[in-house]
Amino acid sequence: MSARILSYISKRILYFVPTLLGLIALTFLISRVIPADPAALVAGEMATPEQIAAIRQQYGFDKPLYVQLGFYLKQLVRGDLGKSLYSGRRVIQDLSERFPATLELTLAAMLISILVGIPLGIVSGLRRNSILDHALRGFTVSGLAIASFWLGIMLQLFASMWLGITPLGGRIGVPEPRMITGLYILDSILTFNGTALLSSLRHILLPAVTLSFSSFATITRFTRSGVLDVIQKDFILYERAMGLPPGLVVYKYLLRNAVISTVTQIGLLFGLLLAGAVVIETVFDWPGLGLFAYKSIVLSDYQAILGVTLLAGTVYVAVNLMVDTLLALIDPRKAEV
Amino acid sequence: MDLNRRETLLAVANLTVHFYTERGVVKALEGAELRVGKGEVVGLIGESGCGKTTMARSILRVLPPGGRIVGGEISFAGKDLLALDEKDLNTSVRGKRITLIPQDPFNSFNPVFSVGTQISDIMKWKGEAGGNKELDENKIREMLGKVQIPSPGDQLKKYPHQFSGGQRQRLMIAMALLPSPNLVIADEPTTALDVTVEAQILRLMSELVRGKEISVLFITHDLGVASEVCERMIVMYAGQDMEDGPAEALFSGPRHPYTVELLESLPNPRGNIRDIPGEVPSLIHPPPGCRFNPRCPAATESCSAERPRRIEVEPGHWVRCFHPVGQKT
Amino acid sequence: MSGLRLAWKKFSRDRLAFTGFLIIFCLVLTAIFAGVLSPYPEDTHKIHPASRLKPPSAKYLLGTDNMGRDILSRLLFGARVTLVISIIAVATSLLIGVPLGLIAGYFENWLSEIIMRIADIFLSIPQIILAIFLAQTLGPSIPNVILALSITYWPWFTRIVYAETGTLKKSVFIEATEALGAGRLRMILLHILPNVSSPIIVRSSIGMGYTILTAAVLGFLGVGAQPPTPEWGVTIAESRQFLPEAWWYATFPGLAIFLVVLGFNMLGDGLRDILDPRIRRSFQ
Numbered sequence: 001m002s003a004r005i006l007s008y009i010s011k012r013i014l015y016f017v018p019t020l021l022g023l024i025a026l027t028f029l030i031s032r033v034i035p036a037d038p039a040a041l042v043a044g045e046m047a048t049p050e051q052i053a054a055i056r057q058q059y060g061f062d063k064p065l066y067v068q069l070g071f072y073l074k075q076l077v078r079g080d081l082g083k084s085l086y087s088g089r090r091v092i093q094d095l096s097e098r099f100p101a102t103l104e105l106t107l108a109a110m111l112i113s114i115l116v117g118i119p120l121g122i123v124s125g126l127r128r129n130s131i132l133d134h135a136l137r138g139f140t141v142s143g144l145a146i147a148s149f150w151l152g153i154m155l156q157l158f159a160s161m162w163l164g165i166t167p168l169g170g171r172i173g174v175p176e177p178r179m180i181t182g183l184y185i186l187d188s189i190l191t192f193n194g195t196a197l198l199s200s201l202r203h204i205l206l207p208a209v210t211l212s213f214s215s216f217a218t219i220t221r222f223t224r225s226g227v228l229d230v231i232q233k234d235f236i237l238y239e240r241a242m243g244l245p246p247g248l249v250v251y252k253y254l255l256r257n258a259v260i261s262t263v264t265q266i267g268l269l270f271g272l273l274l275a276g277a278v279v280i281e282t283v284f285d286w287p288g289l290g291l292f293a294y295k296s297i298v299l300s301d302y303q304a305i306l307g308v309t310l311l312a313g314t315v316y317v318a319v320n321l322m323v324d325t326l327l328a329l330i331d332p333r334k335a336e337v
Numbered sequence: 338m339d340l341n342r343r344e345t346l347l348a349v350a351n352l353t354v355h356f357y358t359e360r361g362v363v364k365a366l367e368g369a370e371l372r373v374g375k376g377e378v379v380g381l382i383g384e385s386g387c388g389k390t391t392m393a394r395s396i397l398r399v400l401p402p403g404g405r406i407v408g409g410e411i412s413f414a415g416k417d418l419l420a421l422d423e424k425d426l427n428t429s430v431r432g433k434r435i436t437l438i439p440q441d442p443f444n445s446f447n448p449v450f451s452v453g454t455q456i457s458d459i460m461k462w463k464g465e466a467g468g469n470k471e472l473d474e475n476k477i478r479e480m481l482g483k484v485q486i487p488s489p490g491d492q493l494k495k496y497p498h499q500f501s502g503g504q505r506q507r508l509m510i511a512m513a514l515l516p517s518p519n520l521v522i523a524d525e526p527t528t529a530l531d532v533t534v535e536a537q538i539l540r541l542m543s544e545l546v547r548g549k550e551i552s553v554l555f556i557t558h559d560l561g562v563a564s565e566v567c568e569r570m571i572v573m574y575a576g577q578d579m580e581d582g583p584a585e586a587l588f589s590g591p592r593h594p595y596t597v598e599l600l601e602s603l604p605n606p607r608g609n610i611r612d613i614p615g616e617v618p619s620l621i622h623p624p625p626g627c628r629f630n631p632r633c634p635a636a637t638e639s640c641s642a643e644r645p646r647r648i649e650v651e652p653g654h655w656v657r658c659f660h661p662v663g664q665k666t
Numbered sequence: 667m668s669g670l671r672l673a674w675k676k677f678s679r680d681r682l683a684f685t686g687f688l689i690i691f692c693l694v695l696t697a698i699f700a701g702v703l704s705p706y707p708e709d710t711h712k713i714h715p716a717s718r719l720k721p722p723s724a725k726y727l728l729g730t731d732n733m734g735r736d737i738l739s740r741l742l743f744g745a746r747v748t749l750v751i752s753i754i755a756v757a758t759s760l761l762i763g764v765p766l767g768l769i770a771g772y773f774e775n776w777l778s779e780i781i782m783r784i785a786d787i788f789l790s791i792p793q794i795i796l797a798i799f800l801a802q803t804l805g806p807s808i809p810n811v812i813l814a815l816s817i818t819y820w821p822w823f824t825r826i827v828y829a830e831t832g833t834l835k836k837s838v839f840i841e842a843t844e845a846l847g848a849g850r851l852r853m854i855l856l857h858i859l860p861n862v863s864s865p866i867i868v869r870s871s872i873g874m875g876y877t878i879l880t881a882a883v884l885g886f887l888g889v890g891a892q893p894p895t896p897e898w899g900v901t902i903a904e905s906r907q908f909l910p911e912a913w914w915y916a917t918f919p920g921l922a923i924f925l926v927v928l929g930f931n932m933l934g935d936g937l938r939d940i941l942d943p944r945i946r947r948s949f950q
Contacts, residue, residue: 022787145928150920161910234444243431275792
């Protein structure tokens with residue numbers, strides 16, 4: 001790895017830190033400064049005045065703001081995100097338990113969108129203005145207008161309730177595979193557990209497809225425009241003129257250029273997927289962070305929601321950092337910036 | 338040097354090319370004719386949009402989507418180029434016997450691959466690669482030396498954006514000459530460069546081509562550049578060829594009214610055609626007959642009735658006009 | 667004036683933009699005249715338990731919900747809710763984001779850095795999650811939804827305006843005008859703002875679509891509009907327990923969302939093609 005790229009990456013990491021700090025500051029602002037009584041929020045709707053006072057004491061809400069900020073930072077560094085109102089357990093525990101489920105769902109959705117979206121986008125771009133292209137474009141435009149939770153409900157209605165071919169919800173219908181990574185599909189494969197594998201796949205199908213829908217539409221669109229962009233570029237003309245066979249031109253050169261434009265989108269899409277997970281998990285009863293967030297909303301479990309927000313933000317920033325690094329590796333121009 | 342007696346390498350006859358766009362059919366070339374002899378450096382000059390680049394792309398048959406060769410013949414070294422299929426074109430013609438030096442050396446390199454990769458890819462597919470990696474690398478290095486790129490070994494690993502414009506064009510020249518082609522099509526090779534670099538590149542090109550039997554079709558809109566390198570020049574206007582003759586004869590005694598106007602409207606005798614006033618006709622609804630007739634001071638009815646044929650007004654000097662200009666004294 | 671007419675001609679010729687425009691136009695009309703168009707306008711607050719969960723028929727074109735209310739009427743009033751939320755939210759984001767972007771883009775100093783960093787921080791959390799967090803903090807209600815949406819969307823405007831202003835600043839005519847001694851405020855308002863208006867317009871239209879979807883999600887999750895408000899997301903949430911029998915209950919609100927967001931997206935895409943033809947659009 002050249003020095004140039006290394007310096008670019010370290011610059012990006014340097015940028016990452018203040019953003020993270022800013023994220024923490026933002027959540028602090030929203031959770032401690034904006035509410036009239038942060039203690040009441042944390043204590044929950046059912047709390048008695050005594051309980052609220054106790055919370056105020058315990059969390060130090062009566063102290064001046066800068067002291068509170070200090071506490072907040074200290075807690076975060078220790079990984080203490082407070083206690084969940086309803087489970088009584090530490091939020092960080094609840095989060096880490098549910099994290100693999102959301103990770104699995106998000107990865108599956110991302111995989112689907114990429115594996116389906118990129119080839120479709122390329123074909124669409126190469127056969128511009130053909131019937132296939134128009135159909136795909138109509139499809140993707142619609143895809144961006146559909147509310148994902150509604151799509152999920154419709155699919156549930158259709159496939160699970162009417163046709164009965166997919167389960168209504170949940171992550172698995174048989175005993176879980178032995179835990180290695182926490183990702184059921186991977187674990188089933190690693191432990192040669194056929195029934196678990198099958199059940200996990202059946203359960204993840206609908207949620208993953210629903211979740212992938214909007215990002216798949218975006219990837220297809222961007223890949224297509226990337227292809228169109230590249231195809232008109234002078235270097236394609238030059239390569240053709242110098243007799244490079246079209247197969248080579250397409251697969252080696254076009255593909256790489258087009259993929260680069262897609263990779264730039266992946267960071268953004270990941271954010272969409274994270275956000276979408278909240279809703280999809282709710283619809284399909286998928287025991288991940290999203291469902292956790294929803295339940296916390298219903299129960300007004302404030303600490304839990306704060307925890308989810310922080311986690312989501314951190315993961316999102318981290319993913320963007322990784323995407324930037326990846327880009328620097330495959331697109332030599334990026335590292336110059 | 339008897340320009341007439343050179344054996345013909347490339348002969349384009351009656352070429353008509355249309356572009357099908359949303360706004361209508363663009364008749365980019367109509368009945369265009371062109372001849373390049375072996376070892377000859379021919380300039381193709383005209384205003385923007387006159388069809389020079391379309392001509393180049395048609396010869397190589399790399400028209401953009403929507404473009405189609407509607408009629409005419411293109412023969413190269415005795416072979417009918419229009420009859421060849423893509424596979425044959427790729428293996429025996431493009432990048433091998435006819436090479437291209439493109440207009441914009443920056444955009445003609447693929448930005449995400451190293452320069453070395455791109456050069457050797459082109460070499461590989463031309464069958465120039467003998468399979469011996471070292472031999473090929475030596476060949477490439479030698480050529481890079483000829484185009485005055487220092488320490489070629491290190492340079493090959495670099496990416497296009499790390500080179501200057503002049504260097505990139507040298508690389509392009511190297512790639513164009515590596516396969517030992519019969520014909521090099523240079524499409525405005527110095528337009529994207531600044532003046533000082535331009536002079537170097539032109540000199541380099543002349544030197545490299547001299548003495549070898551390499552023909553050059555030099556497309557440009559800069560008469561100064563053309564006069565420096567070209568032995569013969571063809572003047573195009575709105576998709577039609579107008580005049581074709583030895584460079585000196587064209588400059589001292591232009592016979593086509595368009596060429597006359599071209600030369601007169603320049604601030605200096607070796608100027609840049611980009612600065613000519615007046616409107617180029619629409620290529621979607623072009624004027625009938627000779628497309629210059631609406632602007633031509635010498636035009637008569639016959640000029641819009643049909644297109645004039647080529648007449649030889651003096652040895653080696655041809656004009657398409659019913660009323661060619663008389664000898665200037 | 668003829669510039670406007672030319673733009674209109676171009677606009678009506680672009681099928682994409684025009685169709686989008688028609689859809690939105692109908693939406694606005696529906697929202698305004700919901701009271702007149704609804705067969706059962708009282709169903710926004712009255713309940714008729716006797717006619718609960720009836721399938722679509724001549725009497726109830728889209729069926730009834732679990733309180734016997736006519737779904738069509740409630741959808742039409744829901745259009746009003748949706749539009750109000752989205753317009754105010756996008757307008758507020760615009761009013762926050764555009765000036766910030768102009769300042770950041772024009773004065774390239776420490777202030778710009780701060781502004782853009784703050785924008786980045788807001789963008790570091792996926793919008794829905796931030797909106798949920800805010801809405802929970804403030805308490806679920808329509809005004810709080812609007813606030814939450816505005817606070818999470820303004821960075822998009824700032825980013826675009828910042829980029830455009832930055833480019834514009836380097837253009838020749840700006841330098842010339844500056845050399846003539848034009849005051850800074852005048853510079854920004856009279857010269858730069860008109861030129862960044864097209865990306866702003868495009869982004870507003872797309873932003874409307876996006877905001878409508880997010881507002882529906884918030885309604886669905888229960889952090890936004892509350893029952894008995896006939897908001898589309900809320901309606902879909904209500905319908906879940908009555909599936910699969912009462913399929914109409916969930917289907918039609920979703921279709922409404924789809925249609926409206928599609929309209930805004932088409933309008934936005936079409937506007938982009940018209941207003942920004944210089945940027946070669948490969949979406950064609």
